Amino acid sequence: MSTTQSERLRELLEPLVKSQGLDLEEIVVESVGRKRVLRVVVDSDTGADLDQIADVSRALSAKLDESDAMGQGAYDLEVGTPGAERLLEEHRHFARAVDRLVRFQLAEDGELVARILTVDDEGLDLEVPGVKGRKATTRRLLFPEITRARVQVEFNRKDKKDMTEEEEA
Known part of the structure; x- marks a missing residue:
């Protein structure tokens, strides 16, 4: 049975990443010009500093260096965390995105942008922003209904403390 280089690298590196208290999210080997680049993406429930x-x-x-997993040729190693607009694919990704705005592609209902309130084994409780002055509504979304989900960047979001202070004024 043949395994890909990424699978072999995952088997080699994942225990080491776990021992550092992190999750191995992604491994990508790319050719960039004449060089090869090994990109390793790590994360944890509290993020990685x-x-x-x-x-x-x-x-x-x-x-x-002590293995031959990358072969004899030169390569660059890049280690980082998922980007701001990360794709949510695993249960832990959704749990880490609680209180974040997410764009969902749904199996039957098209697209939905909503904030994740809670996550459990079956799905998510969401807050769907109100449109044209209407109040936000809540919605339950089960994991099988989701075909794709991506965190959205928010530049002008007020945090809960700011909203509470404004409501008191």
């Missing part, structure tokens, strides 16, 4: 990224990067580099 620069010190954690540096520590896991050094550990991964040492592990790769």
